[in-house]
Amino acid sequence: MDIRQLRAFVAIAETGTFTAGADRVHVTQAAISMQIKQLEREAGVRLFLRTPRRVLLTEAGERLLERARRILREHDAALAEMKELAGAESGRLRIGTASAMIASDPLPQLLQELRARHPRAEVTVESGTSAELVRQILAGELDIAFVSLPVEARGIETELLSRDELVAIAHPEHPLAARRVVDAETLAQERLILGERGGNTRRLIDQFFTQAGVRPHVTMELSRTAAIKRMVEEGMGVGIVPSQSVREEVAEGRLVAWWIKGAERINWELGLARLRDGYDSPICKTFIRLCRRHFKGEDQPRAKTASRRTRA
Template sequence: MSLPVEAPLLQTESLYGDRLVAVVPPGHPLAQAREVTVMQLAAEPLILGERGGNRRRIIDLFFEHAGVRPHVAMELNRDEAIKKMVEVGLGVGILPWLTVQREVHAGLLRALPIRGLKSRWELGVAYRKEDTPSEPLRAFLELCRAYLGKGGERRRVAARRS
């Protein structure tokens, strides 16, 4: 889940901090850029996640602080749908690197750093605070920590290669 979560009855644990990147198809005019600016993004039709989540809040605040009104062409509730719309050239997406790295490595998408976007998107888990974690929950948390925590990037790369 995307963190932070405002819920006093929940215990949260951050597992992975990811950066948001602009995503374009390889033939897009921005595809060869080293990075994109808020003005470049505002000039493009954007395909974003729905309002209400932390990631969308970060994106909206980025444009608001720059005093720029983006052209949001589509709001979708699935990252896979956003990636497909970007792949076919319907707009520019803003997604976490972890979400698009496979398509970038396959040459289907290009990921570009966004100049001035300092916020990182945090991925984590939440569970009831007063409960003693069950054995399955402890095993799940350990698996998440191993995959996403320290050293997790090496394991993800190795898993992609196998």
């Protein structure tokens, strides 16, 4: 029993003849007769009684008619909804962000532009660590997320949006405040305030100290860059964060920033993560284009790129 057979059955029942029913569904009389024969064979009962002037429904046909109409209504409604989604006026997009900086700027502007193009779309935003957001994408709970790179998960593809250097930050009254550059040995002697373990940025920092052959003195591990900056402002220690995240504080004299000698290879990288070979809905495609335009100045999307490393 398929949709074409049900549509043919309803057409005949409502018009009263095979000829009129065939005209309604735009097939030949022979074709519609074959569809009804197949439907009756599958149902195991006769659906019509043939008379010289018209056809009549059997008891089984009468029972099937209302169900067939309901099935066709649901079928047509589902197609209309899918066409509406394809038309990009509505839809759903579940976004994750591992960066508080992105959540405050530029995400609000991106969402405003997205709303203008998809006025009836349902958009949600969740925060978490990069690892947590990747797990949610793999579980089908998120469609796309801003994460720090690289992502080491099978089934996830990422796209680099921006790159930023990591800098050390301290209180303006720190004894070394006048310096411009510090090395790993100097930082290892400070009371360090770093991001929590498990994040990409923290992993890169740990690798930097390991390669330098020193063991850092970590006194705090915090989940948010904003919390790290606040602790450093209170003189609780020295932090390591992306340089763009402290532009305002450094400009206002609330913090000082040092370039880290030998840390050129531990740049902080922001990317978009989503399922590899997954379905990008119209609203998701629009969001990706908006992100590319904001971060890269692009108007046209580039080909998708897979994560640089994958792990089972």
